[in-house]
Amino acid sequence: MSVVVPSALLPASAAPAFRGRIGRSADSGHYAVPHRYRLHLAPADPGCLSLAVTHGLLGLDATLPLRLLPELPDAADGSYTALRPLYEAGAHLYTGPATAPVLGDAWTGRIVSNHVPDILRDLALRFRGDGPDLLPEEHRAEIDGLAALCEDGVHRAAQRAGELGLHPDEGARREAEEALGTLFEALAALDARLTGRPYLLGSDPTLADVHVWGALLRLDTVHRWHLDAAALDRVAGHRTLWAYAQRLAAHPAFARHLDVDAVLRRHRAHCRGREAAGAAIRIVDWGGTGTGG
Structure with missing residues (x-):
């Protein structure tokens, strides 16, 4: 019920x-x-x-x-x-x-x-049936941890940094710097995990990859509009991570319903935040599914 x-x-x-x-x-x-x-x-x-x-x-x-x-x-x-x-x-x-x-x-x-x-x-x-095991029992705690990292360390941290980064109050700007630090730490941890492997948990995709790819997509299509150029340059510096994001964007299951322009239009329909200087810098070519800005 x-x-x-x-x-x-x-x-x-x-x-x-x-x-x-x-x-x-x-x-x-x-x-x-x-x-x-x-x-x-x-x-x-x-x-x-x-x-x-x-x-x-x-x-x-x-x-x-x-x-x-x-x-x-x-x-x-x-x-x-x-x-x-x-x-x-x-x-x-x-x-x-x-x-x-x-x-x-x-x-x-x-x-x-x-x-x-x-x-x-x-x-x-x-509903898995004969499909792949996206939530292996031995990795469930790890997948939950990566989902939390995406939500708190990437999405919320980037959102907080974007909200406060252009604020005239010095205290707010310090909070924005702390949020950026959290974001950079999360991206570095994910980048390190992917060194030498095609997916986060090995040779096959799991829900961990769904969580992380979605967080990276949102970071590059939504949050980047509210981060300055210096922050975006550091975000883009995690080359292994962004190569992984672009590679998954070409996978049929990831690409099928991906429309970057639609994601951005939906965001702009309710977003009232200020755009920063980093907005023109796009990190990933999401497979020609949209301009992303």
């Missing part, structure tokens, strides 16, 4: 957290059977794109159909009209935004989950 936070307890812009999980058998309620579920994604959103990549790596087109949504929501509150019935079916008298992603149950017309980390794990563990 989905756990839903009452909408009255949420900010007006937030969607409720549906946290249903896919179990091992029919006894669990939600279990993996072909064509029961639909995965609703807007690939211009980085979280949705990570799910699309995982779906592609597992070859799930025939068993778990994708429903692709436009890069920008079609309602003023950030909702997708197509998802409204699922949200209303899952939360009584729901009036909040109907956002992507959504793993929907076609049998019940309800949402199983809209929580990216849970959906990623359930795709890898429950």
